[in-house]
Amino acid sequence: MTETNGPRLVASLWSLVVVSLAFLAGRLICKARYSNGFAWDDHILIFSWICFLVYAALATVSTTYGYGHHLLDISPADIPMAIKLLYIGQLIAGLGAATSKASFALTLLRIAQKPWQIFLLWFFGLSSIFAHALSIIFTFVACTPVRKVWDPTVPGHCWGFKALLNYGIFMSSYSAAIDFVLSTFPTLIIWKLQMNKKEKVGVVVCMSLGFFAGIVTVGRACFIPRITTKDFTFKSVILSICVAGEIAVTIIATSMPFYRRAVQETLTKSKGYHLDEYNMDNLSKHKSLATANQISKNGFATAASMPDSESERQILGGMNDGNDVRTGELSVSYRNSGDEEGQAEKEGRADPISG
Known part of the structure; x- marks a missing residue:
């Protein structure tokens, strides 16, 4: 039996899809019960999860064409389709990650008071989406014809592999920076409010969980240089899991703060x-x-x-x-x-x- 990372990838993806859906559903239920309904940040986060779902589906289908196996163990006829499905899925996943950060930025805009806070939240939310848009453009213009991106046997020419690698590292690093910055905003804003200290700590902790998404993204950035074109289909599986982890953790982190009122009600009754x-x-x-x-x-x-x-x-x-x-x-x-x-x-x- 040939060595493969495919089952690990599929199990990881769908576990994260289900868990993130559970947290998102909990957020929406709490919003429906305790607030005046849904807002733009909720709709954008739903879109982000849908992107995650599509990515998981495409990556799963990609494993049926050999993704997760060593490159030499895959039929040459299946390699282009495996890589094509993976690339398209990762582009959609990147959009999901970017919009999940934008959703959290919109949530924070509701409590931002100072002009510089509002400016930075808009800047990071929009720049995250813009940086990913560039990633999509670079993917489809990197090779002529476009088919050569996922099928090296097609005649044509491409940019150097190092250029795309460097932009991938930049994207991951910038995405992690956004996670860390957005995670500090609740402390800056909420800590000055006239609230019980325990309440402040609880709110800040709940709204700063995006820090963990930043850690996942840093791990992805560190792993990118280790990917080589010689055995891409096997070695890049960990990177694919990190992409899923970034979206899932961001969705979970942006959903948990809305559980507070439900938790308070449960504790009160208990x-x-x-x-x-x-x-x-x-x-x-x-x-x-x-x-x-x-x-x-x-x-x-x-x-x-x-x-x-x-x-x-x-x-x-x-x-x-x-x-x-x-x-x-x-x-x-x-x-x-x-x-x-x-x-x-x-x-x-x-x-x-x-x-």
């Missing part, structure tokens, strides 16, 4: 609390501040709503330039744990991940 929330948006067309007396003698308004024009740009559910945190709706919380006082308890924690 401690014997029964949390009843009532949306009070319809009580006032102007969304004015409601007092405890206006709601119930035992109820407490957790926060005041903000104007629509302000709340749309805040992932925190509302935040002014003075760094006050307010939720985007009025809610009443009752403590029904059977304690002797039976007193209403105020849920005063700000929720930065409500979307």
Whole structure:
């Protein structure tokens, strides 16, 4: 039996596809339940996962043509199709990785307050997509005719292999840099807010998990120089897994912050609390501040709503330039744990991940 990395590739790809889908689905469920619906960052992240799915499918089909085997063990007639499917899949995967970073940048734009923060988020989000667009262009203009990219036996000429290799290293390095920069933004923005310190730490940790995507991308950049054209179909499998890992980790990292409210609700119930929330948006067309007396003698308004024009740009559910945190709706919380006082308890924690 010939040595092959094909089964390892297929198992890795589809495991990551399923896991990332589970986290994405959880994000969407939480957004549907706890916020005012989906936004552009959600739609873009869904597109990113679809790109990941297409990549996994193409790479899987590529293994049926011999990808994952040593080059000498593959039928010469199958090599062009194996490489073609892989190249197209990796280009689509790159688009998925770029758009997943853009999605996170859009999410961070909701809590960005300063002009330089907004500028950098737009810059990194768009430049990630632009850099990948160049990668697509370079792939299809590197050889004349284009078929020679995946079929070396076709007459024609190509750019030097080293030029494409260097751009691949640059792309991976720049992608990792974007991951690291975006991971630091939550700390810069959220740490200055008037929140409980434990809440700040929890929010920052959840929103900084993209750091791990950067680590995966650094690993990919370090591995690229080890690839040779002599046994490309066997040695590049690890690189293909790293590409999948980058997308999956980014999707997971950008989805987890939206789980906070679900986790808080679960913990509240597990401690014997029964949390009843009532949306009070319809009580006032102007969304004015409601007092405890206006709601119930035992109820407490957790926060005041903000104007629509302000709340749309805040992932925190509302935040002014003075760094006050307010939720985007009025809610009443009752403590029904059977304690002797039976007193209403105020849920005063700000929720930065409500979307």
